[in-house]
Amino acid sequence: MTTDAPGEALEVEFREASKRYPGAERLAVERLSLDVPSGEICVLVGPSGCGKTTAMRMANRMVEITEGDVVIGGRSVRERSPSQLRREVGYVIQQIGLFPHRTIADNVATVPRLLGWNRERTAARVEELLALIGLDPELAERYPAQLSGGQQQRVGVARALAANPGVMLMDEPFGAVDPINRERLQNEFLRLQAELGKTILFVTHDIDEAIKMGDRIAIMREGGKLAQYATPAELLMAPADGFVEDFVGADRALKRLALMRVGDVDLWQAPLAHVGQASGEVRRKLVGAEVPYALVIDSERRPLGWLSDADLARETVPARRVASADPILDVGDVMRDALSDLLQAETQYAPVVDGGGRIAGVLSVEIISEFLSSDEALVEEHPAAERPHA
Amino acid sequence: MLVALATLAPIAQGSGGFVREPDDAATNCVAENTTVCVGWAIDNIDRYVTPTLQHLEMVVLSVVFGFAIAFAMALLSHRRRWLVPGFTGVTGVLYTLPSIALFSLLLPVTGRGTATAVIALTLYTLQIIYRNIVTGLSNVPGEARDAGRGMGMTDRQLLWRVELPLAVPEIVAGLRIATVSTVAIATLAIFAGAGGLGAEIYNNITFKTGIVVCGAIAIAMAIVLDALLFLAQARLVRWRRQTPTVAGPPGRFAGFFRRLLGPIGARP
The missing domain is CATH 3.10.580.10 (CBS-domain)
Structure with missing residues (x-):
């Protein structure tokens, strides 16, 4: 990542990736194989404790892979040091996680500074990103606690985009926002994604959000097993088994209507x-x-x-x-x-x-x-x- | 304890008594020694300058050394959590040692004087400062730590850029308690053969005015040092006092309060 030009979206592949926590009897993620084409949003969804967050965090080595591999843009994530890798993979964490002691501008500048960008380049990039997410430039010098939840969420996205990563990981990014703002932020993000075309791994426990945001959906079940990996339409029309059918919900027929046009x-x-x-x-x-x-x-x-x-x-x-x-x-x-x-x-x-x-x-x-x-x-x-x- | 006092007392006596100046009303008041002689105190305030500076020197040195040692211990145990109980235990034992006993233990090694006093006082500050740094670091919100790591910070970058700045309120709180308590304990430095306000009191233990003046100076010193640390903290954690601006339109007194708080809240 050395230019401000949009980072090329990269393909993400999970190859039989497994995770076993030390001392745990069961696998947290079991032989997960997923292929996320570049520029698409893949939503990992499932009940709590199904290993979806663990699976996502293997992609930036916040969770070390026990067996198998995760390959980003043809390169194994193990080829780089974890901190090197994480600077190249955008990360929007649960509960937003802005640094409370840093101004909005400083928060957004986190990764560019870690990468050693000079002052002018960092400042220009911060300005560009705040404009991209539609945040008043006056707020740049405020602290996170002074912003509304929706504004903080947008800043979290801007911070993840700062160094133009080809891949973004988003862990329940709209979970900390009230339902009314959530819908607006989802739409806003989809518009942004249409422009940016990043490859995105998106974790949520909300099937409706998954159907709305995902180009593809990976439904996971307890024990870190993949239950079905399909497009939203395919998932609603042909659930692979009873678990998926239950998870998708009895109103899946109605949900399907949301995916088609007159x-x-x-x-x-x-x-x-x-x-x-x-x-x-x-x-x-x-x-x-x-x-x-x-x-x-x-x-x-x-x-x-x-x-x-x-x-x-x-x-x-x-x-x-x-x-x-x-x-x-x-x-x-x-x-x-x-x-x-x-x-x-x-x-x-x-x-x-x-x-x-x-x-x-x-x-x-x-x-x-x-x-x-x-x-x-x-x-x-x-x-x-x-x-x-x- | 009494034995310790008896053996230490002769050392303290060496500093000598005070000279009563021939003066009118003040002299009578001092001679009677029944109340606090305000006039005498004002006239003779000079004699308290040196003990005050000695006292201040001991306090500042002890807190600075104590902070340096406790900080190093906290960093050492930060990523090695198993060290924390050990460190807490050791500093806890040091904290509970009677100061006079500690002085008498140190005297054969370090001799009489400020050094001995500062060593003992430093050891006393460790418990409070260490525990507060550890608490501050462990109170850093998990999501801030997670975000830092997820953005690609190394352990060291995470510590200096995220964890320590967020722990500042607790760290300063520890320094404030340690400083105020050291001002009090430092009066016992007389038993280590050091000067300070304690020596001034001990050497004139029957002189009521002297005792009150020394006590007042100690209290003032504690208050001033505490206030300085509080102001330092206010500058370091500006982010914490900011209130959300989305709460609604400002009330009609908002401008007034902003002007009132301006000098503290203003940014450079």
Whole structure:
């Protein structure tokens, strides 16, 4: 790490890595094999005592590996001294762990100083990072106790990023933040990660956080065993065993909705009508249609509203309608939010528009429930990820 | 104990009594020796300068040496926790030795004088200072230590950059207790043949005004040294007095208190 240019994200591989604490009968981590492609977030999740933190800490040798190896960017972590290695691997610790006796700027400058950067370079980097995390530069000279929990958490991330590590370890990074701020910080971090593209090992005990943050999720069970390693979608659709199924939770079907967008399913089509069109024409289209109501659209194909039986009793389609088209959904909307919109509006159908506001189809509650009961089709869409110990 | 006193007393007598100056009201007051003679004390304050400086010298030297030794012991036992009970035990035994007994043990080796007194007083400070450094280091929040290590600090860097700075409040607290108690115990240095306020009291043990003046000087010395250490601590642990600014808008007295506290709280 000798430049300020973004450190290249590195692949992280656990190769049958095991940990046995001296005197302990059981292994804390048992022959863990994981392959985290560069630039991805791998979430280690599991009940407390499952060895997820121990596993993560093997990657920066905060926990020494008993057997097997962890390889970062093709080099074994054992090739460097622990302190050398740790300066090259970002670390966001549980409870944030800012140094209370150092100012925010000094906290962020920790690793650059250990690496012997000069004053100007360190100061420039600190300034850059505070801007990156959106912290008021005035706070740089404050002490951690003077900042809110959310601000401290961001500083913790900035400190880990200071020397541009290719790999970051994050140990329950949002655990010390209240639930309302947690969601905001998670989103903020995902935006940051989209920009930085670091390889990240992320530990949490919260399956919802894992599903939200992870490109891949490693579910661990007691005794440091890997229960399943898969993408979030694959995990929800095809839990490897009863343990994973239980851990993921009974509402996993609903959780899956959070992972997909309205445009991902086959939408229904409603008969379309224009203002002034002959009603007889519309009534004929309604026979045998997927959606038993006709939707009025304008000349730009934007939905205007639904036609009622009373509307259709007239000679032509009237300009004024009883039923509005709301809620109008977008193909990019998250399915879970779309379902919530449908339920809230107490309606069966909602028109879905594309990016230009033109009608793309109709989403119905029925489509969603059919989708939830048909796992097979989706498994094909996402090829099965590796599933050891299956 | 009485035997020890009896054998040590002749040594102390050597310093000689005080000369009563021929003066009017003050002389009468001193001659009667029933109350504290304020006028005499003011006129004769000069005679207490030398004992006070001797006393101060013993206290400062003892605390400085005591700190140096206790600090070294604390660093030695920091990564070798098994040493802590041993060190605590040894310093504890030293602390409970009667000072007069300790002086008489040292006298044949180091002879009469300040050196003997300082050696004994130094040994007395070890227990308090050592225990406070150890406590301070072990009270360092685990996550700060974990963060330091996780950022790639070596043991030495962790100690000097994280652990010791965070232990400063406890370390200074130990120094303050040690200093104040040494001011008191140093009055017994007379039995080691050293000067100081103790010698002044002992040599004129029947003179009420002298005893009160010496006592007042000792108290003042303790208060001043304690205050100096407190100010040193306030400068070293500025981070600790900072209160969160997110608590809400400042009350209407905030400005007033800030101005009041300004000289202490202000940054250089």
